[in-house]
Amino acid sequence: MIYKYPQFPHVQVLGVLATNVKNIDTIKQAVISLDQRYDYCFINAANVVSVEQINCAIFKTLTNYYFNEKKPLRTNSVHAETILNLSPNANITDSLNRFGISKGSANLIILKVYGLGGPQQRQQENESLLPDDAAKDLQGVIQRDLQNIKDVVEAEVAELDNDEQLVGISDLKLIKKNYKLGDMMVEDREVLSRLLVSVLQLSDL
Amino acid sequence: MTRGGYIALGLEGSANKLGVGIIRHPEGSPVAHHTGAEILANIRDTYITPPGEGFLPRDTARHHRNWIVRLIRRSLEQAGLASIDDIDVICFTKGPGMGAPLQSVVVIARTLSLMYNKPLVGVNHCIGHIEMGREITGAINPVVLYVSGGNTQVIAYSKQKYRIFGETLDIAIGNCLDRFARILKIPNNPSPGYNIELLARKGLTKPENFIQLPYTVKGMDISLSGILEHIENLAKNNDGGKYAPQDFCFSLQECLFAMLVEITERAVAHVNSNQVLIVGGVGCNLRLQEMMKIMVSDRDGSIHATDERFCIDNGIMIAHAGLLSYRMGDHVKDLREAVCSQRFRTDSVWIDWRDD
Amino acid sequence: MSVANIEKAESLLGDIKLKKISQGAEAIIFLANEHPYSNERNCPTIVKYRPRKLYRYPVLDLQIVKQRTASESRIIFKLFQSSVIEFNKLEKKKNSEKIDRSLVNYVINNGGVNCPKLIGLDVYNGFIFMDYINDTLVNGESSSLKNHLWLLEKTFADSLSEKLTVHNCQSIVASREIEREVVALNSKIKDLLVLTGIQLGNMHMFDVIHGDLTSSNIILKKYDSENNNDELQPLYIPYLIDFGLSSQSSLTEDKAVDLYVLEKALESTHPLFSKDYSKWVLEGYELAYEMKGKRENAAKPYRVKHREIYKRLEAVRLRGRKRSMIG
Structure with missing residues (x-):
């Protein structure tokens, strides 16, 4: 599924759900060692209750990236930033551990953000910077990346396009704990999604 | 009625400015607006204290008592009148203001009234500012920002009353500026506010020296005591000399004036007007006028302001407002009514001379 | 407020189509037909825009826009959060009674408040995205209490x-x-x-x-x-x-x-x-x-x-x- 954001028309995000991941440790190592084949955002799916929640984190990344003059990124990549924006607190290491690839994660949500350069590049007018520098070829690039994901991740990979796919994957207890919901916790996924989205939008203000 | 018109003497002394004014309304001139008033005399003397000191009621009253006769004589001379006999009505500031100074002026008014057998009219100080502002600038029905040492109000006229839309919840802006001036020992001559303005005009010593002050707009009202406390503390602890006086003045003005413009904007949006009139001593400040102009232009409106002859407390505004009232039949019927009062809300006065 | 402000809002919001609903002293309210970040949820969204004020010193102005945007968002979230907590308290007490979980019933007996829910915010530009709450009366007007009462009157x-x-x-x-x-x-x-x-x-x-x-x-x-x-x-x-x-x-x-x-x-x-x-x-x-x-x-x-x-x-x-x- 390609996520689009009307406010940022040149940005697109590939969103994929990988269930029953067998090689978690390999992936984690590869990400740490900046292996090019693993240049994606890996998110522990147990913490996610809806597609809206993922998009909310990306939206926050984009808003800060373009409009926060003082600190467009708190981490050093858009992918890490998105994981941080999925967390209710600002502690980078803690957030990457809880919301990124954790030991226990059997299911991952994998994202790739297209259309953003690094911090230096955001100053330039032409924002559509892709590795291949060919915007028309974006569809091709995405297909290639999708295939690549299927190659490097040992799991059932499907595009993430609706909340139904997350039923049975979201761990409500874990969500309650990680988001410190306490008395606020609800079982209704729709309401929960709205709650989490609000918490995320308001955190670190 | 003498010489084809009405002539009024106005006496103002609610704070440290003692003002005497003589005004003439031509015969048959309209009362609602555009009266075409002639200013025959506008004399003022201000009681100025040394830097770092404010003015106390008792001393201010003494100043007024010492100067009033002189000023009245001078104004008669300036107006080309032989004596009080040529005046039709004596107007005095009934309030609001400081007790003792107000009192000293009322006594003079009463005495003159008895001596020369002239009717007396008590005038609300704020209404004086408003009516004079309307007359001088020609603005018919503006939203009025009234800002002075003792008052901070946003006023709009509706159905025979000047209604208060927004105001300060604690101290007046002029008071805030004056007290701040004392901390930095900014001179009081000609007025602390003016000297703050001059310093502010120099700008910041460097951009990082902009001081973030609490911005306290609460709905249609503002609160200033928090800002004063904050900046007083900063000024007292400024031992390292990090901030220069101009940094303080600039930052304070930008914050305070932005707040005033904001509550004025709220009133303007609410009553759907697009004219703004600024009256009161602080209204002389050019930066305030500039900021208000930007706001009002954005709404395709216009701003009206007067110069220091009318902005700052004066006797002529009392004469003008008093005469309007007198022409509608209001005046003191029993001398016991000729008193002053420290509290006197703008919206408690019945404006019978307007017909809209 | 000038057309310039509306154009500024539009330019900052990329492809989102905006329809101006109302304008106050401080903010302009627009209606958008799409969710700002979750395209599968297309729902009408309110975009509240606080434009920059030219009369304010820029540093101060940005600070105010940020602070007010954040503050208003926090408050509508607080109402949502508090309503949920109240509802949860009640739920604990009721045993097997069937409880209507629809949000609308957070009110009345459940001690909550009905208000728009926060969808997103952009403090740097002064945008708040929230639910669009409205219905239409029989005479075509929006269903504010004012219009409803006037109609009945x-x-x-x-x-x-x-x-x-x-x-x-x-x-x-x-x-x-x-x-x-x-x-x-x-x-x-x-x-x-x-x-x-x-x-x-x-x-x-x-x-x-x-x-x-x-x-x-x-x-x-x-x-x-x-x-x-x-x-x-x-x-x-x-x-x-x-x-x-x-x-x-x-x-x-x-x-x-x-x-x-x-x-x-x-x-x-x-x-x-x-x-x-x-x-x-x-x-x-x-x-x-x-x-x-x-x-x-x-x-x-x-x-x-x-x-x-x-x-x-x-x-x-x-x-x-x-x-x-x-x-």
């Missing part, structure tokens, strides 16, 4: 004048008809205003002050329930909107002034009936405190709280908005 007036032309004005039949009309009108309006009052009570018990209560800031949404057989008169649930002037406060004074502002607003917008309207709103307000007291088995403290606020409201009425002015 007009229908009442029309029907009354009709009846009076049919019967002799002085006849007993006529006066009975008038009475019947009044009673019919009252029953439609009373419940609605009591519900509104309950929500205001709940809101104040969360220590949130609305700051700008008027009949335009209360929106009615149609509620479909099996109990409602009358198709011509849908059940309405009131929602509170526009928290641009809101704040958080536990002070009795602030709560009393909040209610007073509503009273004055009702007086000027619905002069003929405002006395009854205010009375019913205050009835609901008191009911909210009673119900909370019952839920927490602490009837007395809540009654005391309510009385404090009510007494203060009486004092505020006497002195007007402000404490009296000193020279």
Whole structure:
């Protein structure tokens, strides 16, 4: 599924759900060692209750990236930033551990953000910077990346396009704990999604 | 009625400015607006204290008592009148203001009234500012920002009353500026506010020296005591000399004036007007006028302001407002009514001379 | 506000199509047809825009826009959060009773407040994205309480004048008809205003002050329930909107002034009936405190709280908005 954001028309995000991941440790190592084949955002799916929640984190990344003059990124990549924006607190290491690839994660949500350069590049007018520098070829690039994901991740990979796919994957207890919901916790996924989205939008203000 | 018109003497002394004014309304001139008033005399003397000191009621009253006769004589001379006999009505500031100074002026008014057998009219100080502002600038029905040492109000006229839309919840802006001036020992001559303005005009010593002050707009009202406390503390602890006086003045003005413009904007949006009139001593400040102009232009409106002859407390505004009232039949019927009062809300006065 | 501001908003929002709904002193409200970041959820969204003010020193201006955007967002979230917590408390108590989990029922017996939910915010540009709360009345107008009341008032007036032309004005039949009309009108309006009052009570018990209560800031949404057989008169649930002037406060004074502002607003917008309207709103307000007291088995403290606020409201009425002015 390609996520689009009307406010940022040149940005697109590939969103994929990988269930029953067998090689978690390999992936984690590869990400740490900046292996090019693993240049994606890996998110522990147990913490996610809806597609809206993922998009909310990306939206926050984009808003800060373009409009926060003082600190467009708190981490050093858009992918890490998105994981941080999925967390209710600002502690980078803690957030990457809880919301990124954790030991226990059997299911991952994998994202790739297209259309953003690094911090230096955001100053330039032409924002559509892709590795291949060919915007028309974006569809091709995405297909290639999708295939690549299927190659490097040992799991059932499907595009993430609706909340139904997350039923049975979201761990409500874990969500309650990680988001410190306490008395606020609800079982209704729709309401929960709205709650989490609000918490995320308001955190670190 | 003498010489084809009405002539009024106005006496103002609610704070440290003692003002005497003589005004003439031509015969048959309209009362609602555009009266075409002639200013025959506008004399003022201000009681100025040394830097770092404010003015106390008792001393201010003494100043007024010492100067009033002189000023009245001078104004008669300036107006080309032989004596009080040529005046039709004596107007005095009934309030609001400081007790003792107000009192000293009322006594003079009463005495003159008895001596020369002239009717007396008590005038609300704020209404004086408003009516004079309307007359001088020609603005018919503006939203009025009234800002002075003792008052901070946003006023709009509706159905025979000047209604208060927004105001300060604690101290007046002029008071805030004056007290701040004392901390930095900014001179009081000609007025602390003016000297703050001059310093502010120099700008910041460097951009990082902009001081973030609490911005306290609460709905249609503002609160200033928090800002004063904050900046007083900063000024007292400024031992390292990090901030220069101009940094303080600039930052304070930008914050305070932005707040005033904001509550004025709220009133303007609410009553759907697009004219703004600024009256009161602080209204002389050019930066305030500039900021208000930007706001009002954005709404395709216009701003009206007067110069220091009318902005700052004066006797002529009392004469003008008093005469309007007198022409509608209001005046003191029993001398016991000729008193002053420290509290006197703008919206408690019945404006019978307007017909809209 | 100038067209320039609208253009600025549009330019910052990329491809989002905006329709201006209203404009205040501080902010412009737009309606957008899409969710700002979750395209599968296409729903009408409100975009509230606080433009930069050219008269303010830029550093100060940005600070204010950021702070107000954040503050308003926090408040609408607080209301949502508090409503959920109240609901959860209740849920713990009820055993096997079937509970309607739809959000609309957070109100009334559940101690919550209906208001728009936060979808997103951009403090740097002054945008808040939130739910669009609206319905349409039979005359095509938006379903604010103000429009609804005006419609009912007009229908009442029309029907009354009709009846009076049919019967002799002085006849007993006529006066009975008038009475019947009044009673019919009252029953439609009373419940609605009591519900509104309950929500205001709940809101104040969360220590949130609305700051700008008027009949335009209360929106009615149609509620479909099996109990409602009358198709011509849908059940309405009131929602509170526009928290641009809101704040958080536990002070009795602030709560009393909040209610007073509503009273004055009702007086000027619905002069003929405002006395009854205010009375019913205050009835609901008191009911909210009673119900909370019952839920927490602490009837007395809540009654005391309510009385404090009510007494203060009486004092505020006497002195007007402000404490009296000193020279």
